[in-house]
Amino acid sequence: MNIDFHVHGILSKKLKFDSELFLQGVEYAKENGLDGFVLCEHFNAIDLLSSYSYLEENYEYVGDRYIVDGFSVFIGMEVDIRYGGHVIVCGNREDILKIRNYLEPYTSKSNFIPFGKLLDLGEKYNCLMIGSHPYREKHKLYLQPKKYLERLDALDLNTKDIYKRGLSIVEEEVATLAENLNIPYVTGSDSHYPVQLGTVKTCFENECYTINDLKENIKSKKYVIEISKALKLKVYTSKITKNYIKKQIKLSKNNYKNLKSN
Known part of the structure; x- marks a missing residue:
């Protein structure tokens, strides 16, 4: 089973969830050798809950993942922590909603949740917790305490x-x-646009249906990692396209405001 552990379903955390774009992402992921991914939108994205609601209203939930046209979608969040770094928290749908509710007081940069408190929360609900891009310049997770x-x-x-x-x-x-x-x-592809999906894969020997399946197979290292030779081209294309779409959305909003004011 080939999985991408870091996928965003929204172009930007300041934009609305687009179900059509999400489904395009699923199809593109399937065509590029993925069997599932972890949908982990930023926890303080303005439309995070819409992505959860869309899945809940339209797809069957089996084990700890939604089945979207034969594709496994595990859900979670990418959470900012105090003093720098992001952590992906993936879990059962009910538990993820409880965690998101708990995080409501911690959504601003001035008050991100302490790392230890987030770990306690994730362990309480038996979540899969992954340290995102630990050496990224603006999110230096590696500087957090080893404990x-x-x-x-x-x-x-x-x-x-x-x-x-x-x-x-x-x-x-x-x-x-x-x-x-x-x-x-x-x-993790860290994809916000479908073209980036399939650039990296974690290829498990076994099928994974639950969070426990993921945790156990990761811990036992029953997988290999694959990196696409076209990674640079796909990321560049994704970046250019995403920025173009965001500009078009911004122009459309500005035009609408101008029409209302006239």
């Missing part, structure tokens, strides 16, 4: 970092940190 980092289930080998800094550099950093913490690392 917290080693409680993570895995680290994130991230497509965007590979694109910017090169596979050999990024993987060496992540692999070394993972070894020092005695935890594995998995892959």
Whole structure:
């Protein structure tokens, strides 16, 4: 079973959830060799709950994932933590909603949740917790205390970092940190637009239907990692397209405001 552990279903956390774009992402992921992904929108995205509601209203939930046209969609959130860094928290749908409700007082940069408190919360609900892009310039998760980092289930080998800094550099950093913490690392495309899906894959020997399945297979390292040779082209294309769409949305909103004021 081939999985991407870091996928966003919205172009930007300031924009609305687009079900058509989401379904295009699922189809593109399938065509590029993925069997499932973790949908982990930013926890303070303005339309995060709409993505959950859309899945709940339209698709069957089996194990701990939605089945979207034969494709497995696990849900979670990418959470900002105090003093820098992002953590992906993936769990059962009911538990994720409880966690999001708990995080409501922590949505602003001045009051992000402490790392230890988030870990306690994730462990309480048996969530899969992955340290996102630990060496990214503006989100230096690796600087967090080791006593917290080693409680993570895995680290994130991230497509965007590979694109910017090169596979050999990024993987060496992540692999070394993972070894020092005695935890594995998995892959995440960090996709906000479908073209980026399939650039990285974590390929499990077994099928994974529940959070426990994911955690156990990651812990036992029953997987291999695949990196697309077309990664740079796909990320560049995704970046250009995403920025173009965002500009068009902004222009459309401005035009609407102008019409109302006239």
